[in-house]
Amino acid sequence: MVNICILGGGFIGRFYADSLIGRRGKDLVKVVYARKEETAQRFAKDYNVPYPITDMEAAITHTETDIVVIALPNYVHEEAVMLCVKHKKPVLCTKPLGRNAEEALRMTLACEDAGVFGGYLEDLCYTPKFLKSVKRVEAGAIGRVLWAKSRETHPGPHSDWFWDIEKAGGGAILDLGCHCVEISRNFIGKDILPVEVMCWADTQVKPIDAEDHAIGLVKYENGAIGQFEVSWTFRGGMDLRDEVMGTEGTIWINSFLRTGFEMFTTGVGDGYVAEKAESASGWQFPVGDEAHELGYPNMFNDMFDAFEKGVQPQETFYDGYVVNAIIDAAYKSAKTKLWEPVQLPIWRGQRGLSKPSVYQEHDAFHWFIKEEILPNGDKKLILKNKETGEIVVR
Numbered sequence: 001m002v003n004i005c006i007l008g009g010g011f012i013g014r015f016y017a018d019s020l021i022g023r024r025g026k027d028l029v030k031v032v033y034a035r036k037e038e039t040a041q042r043f044a045k046d047y048n049v050p051y052p053i054t055d056m057e058a059a060i061t062h063t064e065t066d067i068v069v070i071a072l073p074n075y076v077h078e079e080a081v082m083l084c085v086k087h088k089k090p091v092l093c094t095k096p097l098g099r100n101a102e103e104a105l106r107m108t109l110a111c112e113d114a115g116v117f118g119g120y121l122e123d124l125c126y127t128p129k130f131l132k133s134v135k136r137v138e139a140g141a142i143g144r145v146l147w148a149k150s151r152e153t154h155p156g157p158h159s160d161w162f163w164d165i166e167k168a169g170g171g172a173i174l175d176l177g178c179h180c181v182e183i184s185r186n187f188i189g190k191d192i193l194p195v196e197v198m199c200w201a202d203t204q205v206k207p208i209d210a211e212d213h214a215i216g217l218v219k220y221e222n223g224a225i226g227q228f229e230v231s232w233t234f235r236g237g238m239d240l241r242d243e244v245m246g247t248e249g250t251i252w253i254n255s256f257l258r259t260g261f262e263m264f265t266t267g268v269g270d271g272y273v274a275e276k277a278e279s280a281s282g283w284q285f286p287v288g289d290e291a292h293e294l295g296y297p298n299m300f301n302d303m304f305d306a307f308e309k310g311v312q313p314q315e316t317f318y319d320g321y322v323v324n325a326i327i328d329a330a331y332k333s334a335k336t337k338l339w340e341p342v343q344l345p346i347w348r349g350q351r352g353l354s355k356p357s358v359y360q361e362h363d364a365f366h367w368f369i370k371e372e373i374l375p376n377g378d379k380k381l382i383l384k385n386k387e388t389g390e391i392v393v394r
């Protein structure tokens, strides 16, 4: 059992509390920190938290704080992590870890050097559908992963600071792309080096300095390609989809907008539909157990189990730093319009991989290209002559 201190009483702090409390779990939220007295008091009342506090350091050092959960805006992550390191308190930080890789690396190394447990709260790598998909990929069910695409789009975030490029560190790429990049890394292999990034980004709708829409490609050393599609201008709810293509199979995941629950209402009666749902009437796509579909309970189980066993969680601060480094390259590419290298001063995965050969032997004289059965039942075998390069059909 662990006693938890949540820093931040806003949107994600409340989602975390919803995931930690009321599931007959053994962990307890004992301390909450918010800047404003009224936010701390309201949170404490709603979630039965005994110690609402308006001083961040006092919340971290509270005797009832075993582990700290950072649910604060991006520009406060480093300060909060460093306070945890100063007081040797285990710390879990929401996404993105840093506003850039420099911040994220400082946080990662500070925790590691001080022997402080750190976990990266990347919930979308813990959704039930995602965990099962990754297991199947790791078991080889879709062969070698060639392309892993992840999309997160919605009509834009809910608080002022997200829209301020200095406080947030970026726009839709950083806010949503951090999920997508880590999802693709998990499918392609977290030990595979991300080499370079090409990105288009634009501010199509909102009067802000950051991008509100972007698409990016991340090239990996083994030839696999990751893709992210992110937007703060998408209409119609929150669209979370992943697609993975392998040499032996395919996976499509729809995590939010179509989970198999569809309803129609003329708009009578009140009620919440789902995160970022834009309408309370017409056809709707609610989500049964939102916290679970978004991965929060599985994520905290992994974090607290790892903490108690003294091992690394599935998502670490180091992962958060690699994600930030890929996103830094994306921002650079959006400006230069070139493939930009991913700068990873510290890399702990494999090196020196290359794209596997495309040549598969059919017989002593031919390479195999494709086999197909036509509507009339004929079977076609398309081959390439090893000597002449001629393409032949049998």
Ligand SMILES: NC(=O)c1ccc[n+]([C@@H]2O[C@H](COP(=O)([O-])OP(=O)(O)OC[C@H]3O[C@@H](n4cnc5c(N)ncnc54)[C@H](O)[C@@H]3O)[C@@H](O)[C@H]2O)c1
Pocket (backbone or CB within 6 Å): 008, 009, 010, 011, 012, 013, 034, 035, 036, 039, 071, 072, 073, 074, 076, 094, 095, 096, 121, 122, 123, 159, 160, 175
């Ligand atoms: N799926 C996810 O994992 C997910 C979803 C949403 C947000 N987040 C992340 O959670 C963090 C917080 O986002 P949110 O949506 O809860 O924002 P929010 O604005 O709803 O809440 C932020 C909280 O921090 C407090 N705060 C604001 N500025 C502060 C400051 N300078 N010092 C101390 N406290 C301050 C606010 O009062 C509020 O209680 C961000 O890093 C965001 O990227 C993660």
